Amino acid sequence: MAVVVMKFGGTSVADVERIKNVARHVKREADAGNKVAVVVSAMAGATNQLVGWVNEAAPLHDKREYDAVVASGEQVTAGLTAMVLQSMGVKARSWQGWQVPIETNTAHGSARIAGIPGDDLRRSLDAGEVAVITGFQGVEPKARRIATLGRGGSDTSAVAIAVALKADVCDIYTDVDGIYTTDPRIVPKARRLAKVSYEEMLEMASSGSKVLQTRSVELAMVHQVRTRVLSSFTKPEDMAPVGAAPLESVGTIVCGEDEIMETQVVSGIAYARDEAKITMLKLEDKPGIAARIFGPLSDAAINVDMIVQNVAADGHHTDMTFTVQQAELARAVDVLNAAKADIGEFEIQSSADVAKVSVIGIGMRSHAGVAAQMFKALAEKGINILAISTSEIKISVLIDAAYAELAVRTLHSLYGLDAA
Secondary structure, three states, X not given: OOEEEEEEOHHHHOOHHHHHHHHHXXXXXXXXXXXXXXXXXXXXXXXXXXXXXHHHHOOOOOHHHHHHHHOHHHHHHHHHHHHHHHHOOOOEEEEOOOOOOOEEOOOOOOOOEEEOOOHHHHHHHHOOOEEEEEOOEEEEOOOOEEEEOOOOHHHHHHHHHHHHHOOOEEEEEEOOOOOEOOOOOOOOOOOEOOEEEHHHHHHHXXXXXXXXXXXXXXXXXXXXXXXXXXXXXXXXXXXXXXXXXOHHHOOXXXXXXXXXXXOOOOOEEEEEOXXXXXXXXXXXXXXXXXXXXXXXXXXXXXXXXXXXXXXXXXXXXXXXXXXXXXXXXXXXXXHXXXXXXXXXXXXXXXXXXEEEEEEEOHHHHHOOOHHHHHHHHHHHOXXXXXXXXEEOOEEEEXXXXXHHHHHHHHHHHHOOOOOO
8 A cells, every 4th residue: 555646737627527527537546555645736727827817806905815815726626626536436635725724824826834723634545536726825823824845846745745654656747648858859869757856846846847846856855755647648547556566667756866777968958938137237347246146036036047158358356147037027127226326337238038958867967068068069050159057967958049949859859868
């Protein structure tokens, strides 16, 4: 008997017919004797509609009331899923985030999970009941207000529930059948990976892969929760229940590096089109100038990614280039202009017509020359690099958006990732 957490995203529960398909997946696990907790998102499009209503009602709204409204989407899905399971003869009930309870901090709209006591939930599972839990939300215990975790927060909810229940696996069901070496829509020869390390998945998630939310991967890595990505559109009867077959026989397992026997130098190529570039020209080159630039951006909760600094030939001025999320570009420029009195004189240029392409792999730790190969291959295709950032297992370059797909295809072939 295994403890299994199953998470289903918005496309998997888009309508009642798909909810019935989800229920068949859940029934497969329950019939095998596994203890099952199910975490559900709102139906596809439901959250966007709710957010639209909030903005229509009050563009400058109370975030606590925003959470009260947008959390209702998952409540509908949880209730419907429990009903369908009951109609199939499966003992089930729905749980809202405050009932579990999933305790959060006070940052409404983007709350962080503080803890999950989960005693009632464990007793329910021990009694043979399937728990269907609303994703994306919890409760701020001091004020007893619903708090949501930010868009995509159901992945984080599922991993946190898996931590609380000491689950054997957290299965994330989505509309793809695993983690691929890159986007199969761009590279038809992309291969599904049987296993990927937490570190690689974290870099993929932060570099543009939309399969898992970054916070969920961080949580899984800290608590060593084996997390599997698989498709809800695979026929339920074509999949073995947890415990009846190796987990890696379907989907992709996100696990510790020690579980991966053979590692390629590069495991995947990720890309993101939602980056924007800001260049500040003719800044005074003196101590503290970077802090005066990035301090106000941090105070405005604007995340900065790639940073490149060049010192001018006169030795007195410097140019600074960095990237932010495309959606934050206008606000970032406004923040910088507002801080001009503190920063000093500068000229500013910005562009949203850029893309970030990343090469990722734990094998890069022990192999030299990966960056040199990358830069040479891009140069041969006439692709100019605007900025570079690196980590121990990742190299990212910023390029013109028009060359994004060419760069991905070139690098995927370069590192031998194409399927035979």
